[in-house]
Amino acid sequence: MKLTLKVWRQKNNKAAGQFETYNVEANEHMSFLEMMDVLNEQLIDDKKEPVSFEHDCREGICGTCNMVINGQAHGPQKGTTTCQLHMRHFKEGDTITVEPWRATAFPVIKDLVVDRSSFDRIIQAGGYISVNTGQAVDGNAIPIEKDVALKAFDAATCIGCGACVSACPNGSAMLFTSAKVSHLGLLPQGEVEHSRRVINMVAQMDKEGFGMCSNVGACSAECPKEISLENIARMNREYFKAVLTSDVK
Amino acid sequence: MSWITNFLTSSIGRKLLMSLTGLFLILFLIVHLAGNFQLLKSDGGQAFNEYTLFMTTSPLIKVISYGNYIFILLHAVLGITIWLKNRKTKGKTSAVASKSADVTWASKNMALLGILIFAFLMLHMGDFWLKMKMNQTNMIDYGTGPIKDLYENVYNSYSQWWIVIAYLVGLTALSYHLWHGFASAFQTLGLNHRKYTPVIQFVGKAFAILVPLGFAIIPLYFKLFIVD
Numbered sequence: 001m002k003l004t005l006k007v008w009r010q011k012n013n014k015a016a017g018q019f020e021t022y023n024v025e026a027n028e029h030m031s032f033l034e035m036m037d038v039l040n041e042q043l044i045d046d047k048k049e050p051v052s053f054e055h056d057c058r059e060g061i062c063g064t065c066n067m068v069i070n071g072q073a074h075g076p077q078k079g080t081t082t083c084q085l086h087m088r089h090f091k092e093g094d095t096i097t098v099e100p101w102r103a104t105a106f107p108v109i110k111d112l113v114v115d116r117s118s119f120d121r122i123i124q125a126g127g128y129i130s131v132n133t134g135q136a137v138d139g140n141a142i143p144i145e146k147d148v149a150l151k152a153f154d155a156a157t158c159i160g161c162g163a164c165v166s167a168c169p170n171g172s173a174m175l176f177t178s179a180k181v182s183h184l185g186l187l188p189q190g191e192v193e194h195s196r197r198v199i200n201m202v203a204q205m206d207k208e209g210f211g212m213c214s215n216v217g218a219c220s221a222e223c224p225k226e227i228s229l230e231n232i233a234r235m236n237r238e239y240f241k242a243v244l245t246s247d248v249k
Numbered sequence: 250m251s252w253i254t255n256f257l258t259s260s261i262g263r264k265l266l267m268s269l270t271g272l273f274l275i276l277f278l279i280v281h282l283a284g285n286f287q288l289l290k291s292d293g294g295q296a297f298n299e300y301t302l303f304m305t306t307s308p309l310i311k312v313i314s315y316g317n318y319i320f321i322l323l324h325a326v327l328g329i330t331i332w333l334k335n336r337k338t339k340g341k342t343s344a345v346a347s348k349s350a351d352v353t354w355a356s357k358n359m360a361l362l363g364i365l366i367f368a369f370l371m372l373h374m375g376d377f378w379l380k381m382k383m384n385q386t387n388m389i390d391y392g393t394g395p396i397k398d399l400y401e402n403v404y405n406s407y408s409q410w411w412i413v414i415a416y417l418v419g420l421t422a423l424s425y426h427l428w429h430g431f432a433s434a435f436q437t438l439g440l441n442h443r444k445y446t447p448v449i450q451f452v453g454k455a456f457a458i459l460v461p462l463g464f465a466i467i468p469l470y471f472k473l474f475i476v477d
Contacts, residue, residue: 006344019344071345097345104340167347169357170335172260202261211338212260212331215433216356221349230441236261237439243256 001026001087004095005039007051010108013115017108019097028088032075033058033065035087036098052111060084060224063159066166067112068099073163073222081161081224101162103171105209116162118208119176123160125204126197127180129190142188155183157225164219164227170211175219177205178235179227185238195246198238261437263331268437270324271430275456277317282463289470294400295391301399305381325367332360355429362426369419376406407471416468420461427457 003024010017024042026035033055040050054064065082069075075085090096098112106114144152156179164175181198184190190197213232220229242248256262284304287297304310355362377399380386386402388395406412431453435441440449 068343071343071347072349076348099343102339102341102343104338166343167349169339169342171339172335174260202259203255206260209338210260211335212264213437214264214331214335214356214359215429215436216352218347218349218352221351222347229436230443233436233439233441235439236264236437239259239261240265240439243252243262249252249255 001028001090001092003035003090003093006095006097007039007111008099009051009111010100012110013107026087028086030087031058031083032067032069032085032087033083052109052113054113055083058083061159063161066101066114066116066161066163068097068102068166070097073101073167074161074224078221079224079226081159084224101166103162103165103168103210105171105173106162106165114162116160118210119160119162119173121208122173122177122201122204123180126193126200127184129184130193137189144187148186151230152183152186155179155186155227155231158183158223158227159225161224163222163224165210167218167222168211168213169216169218170214172213172219173205173208173210174213174232174235175223175227175229177201178231181235181238182231185234194238195242196248198235198242199246199248202235202239263327264437266327267324267331268434270320270327271434273317273320274324275427275431275434278460282460285464285467288400288403288467294389294398294404297400297403298389298396298398299391302396305397321370325363328360328363353429355425356433359426359429362422365422366419366426369415369422372412372415373419376412377402404471404476407468408476410472413468413472417465420465423464424457424461427460428454431456 003026005022005024006019007022008017009020022039022042024035024039026038030038033053036051036053043050054066056062056064058065060081060083063081065074067074067082069082069085074080074082075089077085077089100106100108100112101114101116105118106116109115158176158179160176162173162176165171165173168175181201184197185194215229215232217229220227257266284300287300288294290296304314380402381397381399386397386399389398389401390396432446432450435446435449440446
């Protein structure tokens with residue numbers, strides 16, 4: 001299949017960046033990244049600079065293959081990362097626009113690669129469980145209600161790719177942060193540090209310059225792991241509770 | 250900063266203020282509409298004018314109305330600052346508009362709708378509230394002493410097509426604003442539950458249609474059936 005690609009090219013964080021148009025011959029069995037590989041081989045053959053993009057596992061769990069494809073984070077297929085998106089979802093002769101994540105808190109490093117270390121700092125602010133000594137307790141020894149375990153697990157499927165931020169018209173990181181707060185806070189092991197965690201993670205999220213949630217729902221709609229908006233509501237109420245009732249300042 | 254200012258200036262704290270003021274204004278809409286329906290009584294405006302007298306003289310209503318003005322301003326000013334900040338945090342937007350389903354047009358245009366509603370409010374307040382405050386209202390006597398004939402002001406305003414149309418535009422903006430805002434206020438408060446959220450969403454959408462429709466009936470009824 002013959003495709004026209006409009007790819008965002010940007011030398012570095014300081015450069016302005018613009019779209020470049022390329023023609024690519026792909027086949028429908030390729031993943032989107034394999035199609036991008038074909039483009040890069042073509043560019044290398046032509047002695048041109050290949051398009052920089054992040055990728056790692058190519059099986060939908062690492063959260064690095066981040067591209068805005070035709071205006072949608074990870075492309076048109078619901079609940080799918082770019083690496084799991086196959087070219088059979090496009091038609092012969094299609095023009096496909098490929099951009100990096102769009103948010104001030106994710107500055108472009110080069111082409112389609114953005115700096116997502118702001119997410120790392122949100123995690124560092126409280127997205128963990130402290131186990132200071134001894135071995136971890138056998139998971140099955142702690143009774144957890146099935147529905148609660150499932151909610152925690154659903155939240156834990158967040159791969160931290162940042163699609164939510166890019167999809168959000170406000171550039172808000174509420175879906176990501178709330179998924180982490182939920183996945184840890186719903187379980188007894190994470191409950192201990194819950195108040196401190198939610199206050200510190202929200203403070204860090206604000207400090208990183210993410211926008212404010214207005215419940216548009218684009219985050220969840222474009223999330224490759226389909227993280228629910230329930231998590232945002234949960235983080236809101238847990239935040240109110242933590243601020244108003246805990247000793248954490 | 251103390252924990253209180255930290256809380257109220259945090260992203261979630263600001264949204265809490267938007268949600269609470271929004272919910273108050275939703276309650277206000279119900280009371281306002283209920284009062285306005287007295288305009289439809291065919292008694293030459295007596296019920297409405299007596300109601301107006303109560304609303305403008307009761308000390309309790311006075312306190313609530315000043316609270317209402319403050320909440321409208323807070324909701325508007327805070328909304329605009331959030332919108333401006335969010336434009337900055339978003340930065341460059343995608344070159345192609347996203348086609349993702351489940352995202353309503355209203356939810357992405359709350360600030361625009363809010364500005365339209367605020368402009369409408371200025372017209373509305375200038376037309377009735379200001380004229381009444383400036384004593385540009387005639388007096389009428391129903392046998393209990395002279396009272397302000399606000400009904401006449403309503404009649405005069407709604408006999409002009411441009412005002413009726415401006416009201417319809419303002420109320421359409423209000424409808425869209427509520428279409429997203431009603432359920433969104435509950436989500437911000439953290440009230441999201443598999444059992445209740447569908448109910449809240451249904452009530453929100455019904456409210457967003459019925460309440461502005463109720464308000465819209467009044468100028469249309471005046472223009473079409475009473476004046477002409």
